[in-house]
Amino acid sequence: MRHSRYDANPGCSVEAALEVIGGKWKGVLIYHLLGDTLRFGELSRRLPGVTQRMLTQQLRELESDGVIERKVYAQAPPRVDYSLTEFGRTLGPLFLLMRDWGDAYLARRDIPRAEDT
Amino acid sequence: MRHSRYDANPGCSVEAALEVIGGKWKGVLIYHLLGDTLRFGELSRRLPGVTQRMLTQQLRELESDGVIERKVYAQAPPRVDYSLTEFGRTLGPLFLLMRDWGDAYLARRDIPRAEDT
DNA sequence: CAGCATCCGCGGGGATACTG
């Protein structure tokens, strides 16, 4: 038997999930990796504003959480590919919901609706 | 036309969502309010470790984001009820997924599986 | 290219005390 509703112990699982995906850049990072395997440089280009330091750190944390995979190619010009693990891909549905909800949220903000309080 | 997959602009919506629910105590807070309308005191009792300062702050932010509602009763012993707004309730499905994923994540951690890398 | 090391500022957030 699992839990049927919003019962049981607080939101421990929820906290755990947020701890994994709630990092400063992790959301966007995972979101991008849901679409593609990407190199370090490509990621930093897609996240204008993130410093290398932060990017590395967040990637490492996601890696140790089993969400992403780090593949290093022993080449002259170094190359590192980042991709989601099988487990990481299970975040897909969650992120689709998050995106949709975020959309709705942003829409609400932009149209402050004068009618309802 | 909306977006069909993980295309379009980064994860702007995802970021927006995480900004709303990603606060230090917001996840648990919302999770608890999904089940019940709760008073300030009850919330602080359910979140051992949170300070009044933080609790108030997080609640206020969620309120201004339109996620929760704050109802003040003009009574001798002050009483304030917190509940999710209609919009806040749309977070329900998202949180169920988060809880399930968090569960899976925690299970993975506890059973480090020696077989796969 | 893909990092790691170091330095450092600032603000998130804890502890405590006070109030309507």
Next chain:
DNA sequence: CAGTATCCCCGCGGATGCTG
């Protein structure tokens, strides 16, 4: 009870410089 106000610490994270 449900907060606000104040003080203060520490660690997140930016900036910069160096390396395999």
